[in-house]
Amino acid sequence: MRAPGLFADSWQCGVHGTVHPLQPVVPPSVEALAVVVNRAQVPVWMPWPLPVGWLFTGVVSAGDDRSGGRATAVACSGPGPLGGAGEMLLVAEELGVGLGARYAGIDGLDPGPLMRVDQPPHTKVHAAGRPTPLWHVSGVPDDRAVFAGEARGLWLWVVVWPEQAGVLLYDEFVLTDLRDAGAEVDLLPCGALSPRVLS
Numbered sequence: 001m002r003a004p005g006l007f008a009d010s011w012q013c014g015v016h017g018t019v020h021p022l023q024p025v026v027p028p029s030v031e032a033l034a035v036v037v038n039r040a041q042v043p044v045w046m047p048w049p050l051p052v053g054w055l056f057t058g059v060v061s062a063g064d065d066r067s068g069g070r071a072t073a074v075a076c077s078g079p080g081p082l083g084g085a086g087e088m089l090l091v092a093e094e095l096g097v098g099l100g101a102r103y104a105g106i107d108g109l110d111p112g113p114l115m116r117v118d119q120p121p122h123t124k125v126h127a128a129g130r131p132t133p134l135w136h137v138s139g140v141p142d143d144r145a146v147f148a149g150e151a152r153g154l155w156l157w158v159v160v161w162p163e164q165a166g167v168l169l170y171d172e173f174v175l176t177d178l179r180d181a182g183a184e185v186d187l188l189p190c191g192a193l194s195p196r197v198l199s
Contacts, residue, residue: 021064022099025197028058028075028190036061037178040069042154045090045127046188047076048176051168054078055191057087062099071099074178075194086165087196090175091157100157103196104137104146110155111137111148125158127151127175134158134169152177161196 026032036059037044047054058075071093080086091100098109106114114137121133134147134156145166147158156175160166178185 022062023060023069025058025060025193027193028056030186030188030190033059033074033178033185033188036069036072039063040072040179041067042070042072042094043092043128043152043156043177044072044074044179045092045151045156045175046074046178046181047088047090048174048181050076050189051078055189057191057194058197060099060197062093062097070094071097073099073103073197075197077191077194080162080165081167082164084162086168087161087194088165088168089157089159089194089196091155091159092151093155093157095155100148100155100159103159103199104148104157105141105144106137106139106146111135111146111157114138114140115148121149123147123169123173125169125173125175127156128177128180132156132175151175159196 054076057077060073061069062071063069073089073091075089077087089103093099096109115135122136123134124131132151134149137146137148140146144161145163
């Protein structure tokens with residue numbers, strides 16, 4: 001990647017053209033989350049309330065200081081609904097950014113043909129108070145389940161490990177855009193940084 005300079009005012013990739021750079025990952029804390037929330041031009045989705053025993057375990061964004069965050073990913077971890085540990089990444093992004101595809105483990109920038117939107121959605125979540133259909137994304141590695149859809153005119157990806165932890169989405173699952181949240185975010189329980197954010 002080439003940084004903005006004399007001939008371009010945005011980050012450039014030799015293959016993809018204009019791109020939004022991934023910002024450094026920092027350990028999870030309410031303060032680190034607030035920095036991402038304040039810069040974000042897209043939702044910063046968080047399950048609210050968090051499932052019982054779950055913790056906030058990381059946040060990352062893509063975008064530069066000029067354009068702000070054009071994609072965000074929030075990590076949460078906790079007990080899996082069928083036993084063992086579960087992890088979840090919630091990604092909001094503009095079309096063509098590719099952060100969700102990166103964590104989903106697929107080629108390309110968007111789920112496109114890997115979603116069968118001509119069929120009924122596989123699940124629905126409530127995102128910012130609206131029923132939001134999500135479709136299963138095919139072609140992902142066997143260790144995860146990936147769902148994608150549209151919320152607030154942007155991509156919403158939900159990536160869960162292991163695949164069986166995806167049953168969380170079949171209950172009444174509510175997502176809040178932290179840009180709209182109040183002081184209750186200050187009480188968010190934080191855990192250790194999820195290695196999924198770094199992968």
